[in-house]
Amino acid sequence: MEEKVRIQKYMSQAWICSRRKAEDYIARGLVKVNGQVAKIGESIIPWEDEVVLLDKAIEEQKNLVYYKLNKPRWIETTCAQNNEKNIVDIMDVKERVFPIWRLDKETTWLILMTNDGRLANFLMHPRYEHSKEYVVETFGSIDDDQLESMRDWLMILWKMTNEAAIKRISSWTFSIILTEWRNRQIRRMVEKVGSRVKKLKRIRIENIVLWKLDFWEYKHLSKWEITELFEKLGIKKD
Numbered sequence: 001m002e003e004k005v006r007i008q009k010y011m012s013q014a015w016i017c018s019r020r021k022a023e024d025y026i027a028r029g030l031v032k033v034n035g036q037v038a039k040i041g042e043s044i045i046p047w048e049d050e051v052v053l054l055d056k057a058i059e060e061q062k063n064l065v066y067y068k069l070n071k072p073r074w075i076e077t078t079c080a081q082n083n084e085k086n087i088v089d090i091m092d093v094k095e096r097v098f099p100i101w102r103l104d105k106e107t108t109w110l111i112l113m114t115n116d117g118r119l120a121n122f123l124m125h126p127r128y129e130h131s132k133e134y135v136v137e138t139f140g141s142i143d144d145d146q147l148e149s150m151r152d153w154l155m156i157l158w159k160m161t162n163e164a165a166i167k168r169i170s171s172w173t174f175s176i177i178l179t180e181w182r183n184r185q186i187r188r189m190v191e192k193v194g195s196r197v198k199k200l201k202r203i204r205i206e207n208i209v210l211w212k213l214d215f216w217e218y219k220h221l222s223k224w225e226i227t228e229l230f231e232k233l234g235i236k237k238d
Helices: 007-013 019-027 055-060 117-124 144-151 185-192 223-233
Strands: 031-033 051-053 066-071 108-114 132-138 165-168 173-178 197-205 218-220
Touching (some): 007 031, 007 051, 019 031, 051 117, 066 223, 108 117, 117 223, 144 165
Antiparallel strands (some): 066 108, 132 173, 132 197, 165 173
């Protein structure tokens, strides 16, 4: 069972807002946990309990921005400042943005950068089961039986994964669509059938597609992309 954490710490770690701002929102009754108004000092189970900011808190978050970025290898997906280059260093923007999802350094993929904690919560919380598509290249060929085996469930951290949609691209490459994210899930699935991942690239999150965005490049989501994404997630767009 996952360890419980204070709700304001969770909100800060999930980049919904700063810890101080979280405490302010909670004190003013602007945060709900599993449909109930949160209380100062309350603890939750991360990624199981649902934390939601109410409309008034969202209205106070001005100048919300949304970017998509093609993350190169060996870049940390964190806002922490340490000796290694992190994903925020890639972007030259005036807003204080953060990545949605922490991802391993070896992988390249489409990642969303925003200052909208509401969107981060909707996309990261496992209960919403959002669609994410990846292209996987393995060391050596992978046969049909191995692909079929990977479609089945896998036990990770005492929980079963959802069934995956997999389509062959070549003898050593396939695409996979997941509706969840577990720690190193795709790598574990490939290892399960006796192979190893050589390259892993995320190319889509819901309706947001990487297209021809090169490594290190980023751009604003279009008005159409934002509108459709919010409609898919059931988020009210101001």
